[in-house]
Amino acid sequence: MRIDLIAPPYSGHLHPILAIARELAPRHAVRVLSTPSAMAQVARAGLAGVPLLDADAERVLDAISDPRHAVRNHPLRMHRQLRDALGVMARFAQALRAAYAQAPPELVIADFTVPVAGTVAQALGIRWWTSLPSPCVIETPDGPPAYMGGLMPAAHAGARLRQALARRAVRGFKRGVHWLHRRRMRALGLPQLYRGDGSEAVYSPERILALGVAALEFPCTWPAALRFVGPRLPVSGRDTPWLPPRAAPVFVAGRRHVLVTLGTHLRWAKNAFDARVRALAAAMPELEFHFTDGDVTAGHHEHSGNYQRLAHVDYARWVGRYDLVVHHGGAGILYRCLAEARPAIVCPQDYDQFDHAARLQHAGAALWLRDLDGLEAAVRRAFAEPSLFAGLPALQAAVRACVAAHPLAELVECDGDTAP
Template identity: 45%
Template sequence: MNKLRICLVSPPYQGHLNPLLGIGRELRDLAEITVLSTPGAMPAIAAAGFKGYPIMAEGEAVVNWIATPGKTVKNNPLLMFQQFKKNMALQPGLLRELEAAFAREQPDIVIADFTLPVTAVAAQRNGARWWSHLPSACVFETPDAPPAYFGGLKPGRGRHGRCRDHLLRAFTRFFKRGFFFLFRDTFRQLGLSSVYRPDGSERAYSAEKILVSSVRELEFARRYPQHLHFIGPLPYTPPSTAAAPEFISDKKHLLVTLGTHSRHHKDGMAALLQQAAGKLGDWVVHFSNGEPGSTKTGKQGNFHRHDFISYADHLHRYDLVLHHAGSGIMLQCLRLGIPAVVFPLDFDQFDNAARLEAAGLAIWVRQRESLEGSLIEAIRSDDLACACRAFSKVIAAYDPGTTLRSLITNHSALCQVKPPPGTPPLPCHSGSQSGASLLSGP
């Protein structure tokens, strides 16, 4: 039997692209894989061993601005509207490019990042099946957990807490419908008819398969649709030419990483950590700028600053990590049992931080002034280290490769019988880790 043809579609952001590349690496023995993203992502795709298909060349600068606007977005309605407006202007062209790409590649299955729901329209118009992928599940609407993008809420307690969560879930749906109404002409041009299906589920997500590269045990919600699958973390990082950080024998090492977005925070955080490093005794602090492709390094005392530190090559050597609660580094630390201090900066990072704190798997820093004290607390906390080691065993019970191959194998017969071209699409979206989705949650 001929191999399946699978297209993976992702924005160029590492926190979205890398998990999909990890999925592709697990499936490449079963399928011919093509990865669609912006031209800037093509080197990372080639390094992973896949054929890349560049899209959005003319809009790449806007795509990058949406994720890195130079200021903190959080749930600021004006900034969110600016992001959303720029994003909507890109969608008609993106739809045309995706339709042309799928007509050429003839995929059996399209697996798309959750920030690109317009992929559904292009896939179904070309007779391909459409699956959704999320790096983590905190942005996914459920009937029994607080919604995302309210600063990192934990489940409300008692009647008043449950009422709060219910009202905020209702407000989230009202907010998304409001954005849809404002841009209704563009949505209809795209073939997107509404935010929600008659059963209340979001049209942004596939009605056939939703893949989450995380673990259910970390989430607050317990009620998910049957076709949503927690497959476990896929710790893929593209090969790096960056110089290896210096690890000093008889000393412990702290990694500080704030991801590849939020560049406007990094110099200030580096200065703060450089001051704190002198008070951490025998610890060496490695600060990563999160700039892949650059190899600059520098150090002053026990504070070392690198443009890039590869998680794949070096993360296992750290005793503690200070990170921004992005889903990628969060799950890699949990998989390795490394304690963390988290300082969320934007998007859904606050929701990830809430989950880590609730599970006793990280210390959440809410103010920069308390950063140094939180690091010292984490260094001294045996309970934190024990909890992280125990949770690493929970993650080890997941087998993403086997789960993915089973899902593909069990549905291979369905994949060979494609839905007819012109099948009505399953449109529109919720919140985004990057602010790049069609309907960003508040």
Template identity: 35%
Template sequence: MSRIAFVTPPFAGHFNPLFALALAARDAGYEIEFITGPRKSAVIRRHRLTPLALRSIGDDTLESIANTAEPVTNNPLRLLAQFRQNLRLLPAIGEELEQLWRTNPPALVVADSVAPIAGLVAERLRLPWITTIATPFALEARRGTPTYCGGWMPASNALEQARDAAGRAAIHIFKRTVGFLFRKEFRQLGLSSLYRSKDNGGSEAIYSPHAILGFGLRELEFERDWPPCFEMIGPVIAAPEPASPLLLPDAHPRVLVTVGTHLLWAKRELVEQVVALSRAWPEVHFIVSLGEAESSVTPFTQAADRVRVYPFVAYQENLERFDAIIHHGGAGVTYAALLAGVPSLVVPHDYDQFDYAARLAYHGLGLRVRSLSQAAEALPRLLDRVQWPALTRFQVYARAYEPEKAFLATVKQFAVPA
């Protein structure tokens, strides 16, 4: 039986889609080796797979890096500090993976985009590997509107086209600078450059040269170029954790509010802010999800007359029951809202969230505001379904993708099931 090794950090936006693909591969006849942080071991076992937690990763090592005390946004100093923390872990992780796979090599390695060390080890051992990426627009582009610049909209005139060109150049220079500053550390990982040679396409070396699979919608993306080996296979939003039945009030409108699984600093005042919002809109019922999947079976608490707080709300099973959603602009919740046909009010906080907010606003799928305090003013438009005719079209787009089928078709190019 062909064995596939899946490698991902234990963060919901990366773990959940990759785990869904692992289950699909198991059902298709492949043997599965799933490597992630210790925190996800219980849920992996619940689905009758054996987790493989690396000795080089402590219980909350990865989570402590991701859960920053303040927003990182596009601040280069904060990005570098976080990058340096990750970089310190990679030699030990790489050594452990190499020992594991040299002894018992898998037929294929599937590496999440934020676990590139798995791909580098696979390449060193001459094992085929593919990359999966939850935020496809993170791939560097040579044309179009750059990302991680605060949520730019597509250029509509010559001045904005010049802005885009300058933004793309700045991103490329920043990456080249990082490559130079950390050249010693990268060489220890077997990475001589962040980019492949021009003879090999000049693509980013941390992504597979064989196949890059994006969990997104081409229809949502702004006009740009993609690597030749890239395929958009569609969103995967299933959460593997069990959840308590969601008890919702009979009355409408209902609004779900969440800031996802990370952003602990943003959660501190979330419930208080939603309670204040409920006072401004006494006819609206608010459900708050704290994104704590490990506590998903805990019942809700009543924070105010029309504000219920759940540790975790599974989007796939429940989002269609809401009239709107207020969220942070994470990849998973963005695609979940499109699949459910629910309008979004996005309050971006960090990383790729500004770019998802821009895409939803540009295509007429939601609104973006700078803070939750501005939500009261935006709520009437958000709840007016007449304002969102594009939602039906994008829901059709999203539901037309078959990510598991596309993934298995790619896998069969490298590994044949039993």
């Protein structure tokens, strides 16, 4: 089967797509479509790549994905991001139509941040699936909605009412923004945000590959198209195939090590976080602290006493070596910690990271740090009270079992036999 996988160049979205593509490639004709800056990683992964857009569009995407300040649920900032994204999506749709004029695939698997890939595929009669690294962001008729600061499951009738109102607020905000941009939305093939059955039109009606485990998520009624297939992660203890080689972190024998990461974006937060971690290293000389900028293009490595600041730490290769991980709640590092059963402190900065923090703490897999001033106390508590992470073994087993039970090549072939 000819399968195209589509993602933006951001690590949290591109890397799962590369992992899926490598899994499908032995049995199917696979291509990865992204922006030109992603093609080097696609090639290192041993995959065929198709570059779309240009350097100007990539600059806009970079500003959207890595703003100078937190966006969170600030309506004006979210609106500005959407406005800029719609302009890029229109150009992306045009490039995709041109690419498919000559050689359309039989199936498109697109990251959820590129819904226009689905509308183009549907218009051309091509099957379309959605890849969803963060299942919590999808709307459901019950349970706590996402992007509301990390809501926990409702414990009483009043909380259930507040969450119902929050779900209505989220849907109302989306409808309002859609109405403001209705002409551009129609041009992108999205005349409505919701189908007749209430499901969100930006996700595939046929199959949504939820790259997580149900055991971590809060109880709710998932869309019929959604299937949990587990996170698709590079092999543990080995270098990630599509990343350039980097100098290894320095591990000191007999010492406990702490990794601190805010992922590949969030540049506005990293220097402040770095200052905090330096102070923490001075206050806790018995520990080794490694802070990573998440920059796969740089090569700096600063080492001073028990503190290291590194350009990049390969999660697949090194997370299993750390005794504690402090992270922002991104899906990639979240599931790498669960796969390695690594205790974590989650300090969310933006987007769905607050929702991930709530789920991890509720499951006994991490501490949710709401105020950076409490970082030292949280680190000391994490080492002093291992029972706080009692949920890790069960979640590690759930991750392994879910991935093993859902080989994607077989899922594609099975669903292909029953597709209309």
